[in-house]
Amino acid sequence: MVEFCKKIAVSKWFGNFVTVAILIAGILVGMATYPDFSEKHASTLELLNKIVLYIFIAEIIVKMIAEGNKPWLYFTDAWNIFDFVIVAAAFLPFAGSSVAVLRLLRLLRVLKLIKALPKLQMLVGALLKSIPSLGYVSILLLLLFYIYAVAGVFFFGANDPIHFENLQMSMLSLFRVVTLEDWTDVMYINMYGCENYGYDGNEALCTNSTANPMGSAVFFVTFVLIGTMIMLNLFIGVIMTGMDEAKADAQKEDMDTSEEGSKKDLALLEQKLNEVQELFQKIK
Helix, strand or coil: CHHHHHHHHHCHHHHHHHHHHHHHHHHHHHHCCCHHHHHHCHHHHHHHHHHHHHHHHHHHHHHHHCCCCCHHHHHHCHHHHHHHHHHHHHHCCCCHHHHHHHHHHHHHHHHHHHHHCHHHHHHHHHHHHHHHHHHHHHHHHHHHHHHHHHHHHHHHCCCCHHHHCCHHHHHHHHHHHHCCCCHHHHHHHHHHCCCCCCCCCCHHHCCCCCCCHHHHHHHHHHHHHHHHHHHHHHHHHHHHHHHHHHHHHHHHHHHHHHHHHHHHHHHHHHHHHHHHHHHHHHHC
């Protein structure tokens, strides 16, 4: 039974079958977003959801049995724990207003696709490896935002209270600027003064119009260059480094697996040779 489950667990057809079930689960969750359709076919959709759930349960059982006398080894793989949590969540007591939570948990089944596709799994591994470095880059970006936000309040707070009235609004406006969403409008307000640009309909807020052409241009252009070009490249560089590390780990794991397989084949060959020698000795 154990050997049979091992063969199923590592077989390609079984992996493809589970992948198809994951895709169907995603489609079923998408169908639930159409109230008229989901109400009309509620029984059919519920039946399909149960079938998908039973497939996921069967996957877990097969992989646990494949571990032989040590089924707890199934939980040594983080991805297996992730699968188990998603399936176990379906048995939590949801009713009434908690149905939305149940639907959200069903949506999480789509994330099982990450495990089903090795390339996606490698990408997630790269992102996870990049988190510590991304944290330091984020701190650097936060310092940049803070410095420019404080300077923005000092320089443009009187002229442009909508965007630079206080520190929190200044940081929010700078986030808009760094995404390049109409950032030139914010710059022009402070270049030409609020009474000349950008405050149509908000004239009551423009109480101290002050034009600052040179200072505004330098402020916003340098912030866009540093925040968008340099910081974005830092994030990309960190993620690419994580990708290289993830690829190196995957190659190392493949080499270890092949070496382990070679050792097993060599041990089996030696065993067969010993059996042949013993047979010849008996014949003699």
